[in-house]
Amino acid sequence: MVMKPSDIRMSFRTEENTGTTSGMCEKYTQANLVTLPKAYAFDFLLFCMRNPKPCPLVEVMEAGQTVPKVAEADIRTDLPRYRIYRDGKFTEEVLNISDVWQEDFVTFLIGCSFTFEQALLDEGIPLFHQVQKKVVPMFDTTIPLETAGIFKGNMVVSMRAVPNELVQRALSISDRFEQSHGSPVHIGDPEEIGITDLQKPDYGEAVDFDPAKVTPVFWACGVTPQNAALQAKPTIMITHAPGHMLITDQMDANY
Known part of the structure; x- marks a missing residue:
């Protein structure tokens, strides 16, 4: 039986499953995640608009928002793995980002191959x-x-x-x-x-x-922003770990 996106996301939240999302929940759209302090959000929005091939925007969430429109999910816990960059350097890979969440964080969801x-x-x-x-x-x-x-x-x-x-x-x-x-x-x-x-x-x-x-x-590839972060050096930037996406509730046919 094919699991529903909500069931898969819950397995990520409880850390029962931490693997790649490739092949999961067929016909449901997956998205890359980039979270930044609000001070950097406008520059990043322009970056996505000027580079739509690697950064096709699915949704831009308001500062502090944790539940996107494309999924009944908590973006702090419902991806299998996250990467944290500080001052342009990759510092750690974690299974949730609740401990580092800030109320000024703006999250971008980007289309995924x-x-x-x-x-x-x-x-x-x-x-x-x-x-x-x-x-x-x-x-x-x-x-x-x-x-x-x-x-x-x-x-x-x-x-x-x-x-x-x-x-x-x-x-x-x-x-x-x-x-x-x-x-x-x-x-x-x-x-x-x-x-x-x-x-x-x-x-x-x-x-x-x-x-x-x-x-x-x-x-x-939606890993492109991680590459850009190495040069931009924002104080903190959080992304999905490569290959570990947000599985949305939206059908592929809608995109």
């Missing part, structure tokens, strides 16, 4: 990271972003190895999901976007595949 994964599976496109029970591999790139205030940097991408004969189908499917990164930003040679080794991802885990039979396809 996990949203279109079920559509790929429905069309017969295999997902190696799910089969191998790994977090999808993600990479820093040399693709520049539009600067907004203190936020700048290069794009982070997620990679899925797609059988050569199914690449065009994968493009057509993902293109429909504009609020979940949409179509790929690069196909083929990873070195063209600054990636030197597909077996050494910057985030997530490497997957095994036969390079003669598949093509690496790269989608813009």
Whole structure:
């Protein structure tokens, strides 16, 4: 039986389940999370608006708000893992953020490529990271972003190895999901976007595949703001851990 999003979120809240959300609650939209003090919120909003491919906004929550419109959830406890950055440095990974919550925090929910994964599976496109029970591999790139205030940097991408004969189908499917990164930003040679080794991802885990039979396809990734934070250096910034999203109550078809 497929679990409901509310049941899955409760398993995160009670810390019974702390794994990747890829493949969970098929047909329900997932979202990346970025939480910042209000002083940085306008710059980050501009950053998302100027870089909609890696940062497609699903919802912007008001300062201090903990329950989003897209889910009957508490964003402080209902993701499986969070990362905390202080002054631009990753300091810790935690299972909830209740202890560090501030009333001036503004939370941004950003579209996630996990949203279109079920559509790929429905069309017969295999997902190696799910089969191998790994977090999808993600990479820093040399693709520049539009600067907004203190936020700048290069794009982070997620990679899925797609059988050569199914690449065009994968493009057509993902293109429909504009609020979940949409179509790929690069196909083929990873070195063209600054990636030197597909077996050494910057985030997530490497997957095994036969390079003669598949093509690496790269989608813009919601980990991009974490990369930008390293340069922006806000006093504190909280995000989902890569691959560990908010599962919403919204259906993929709505996006």
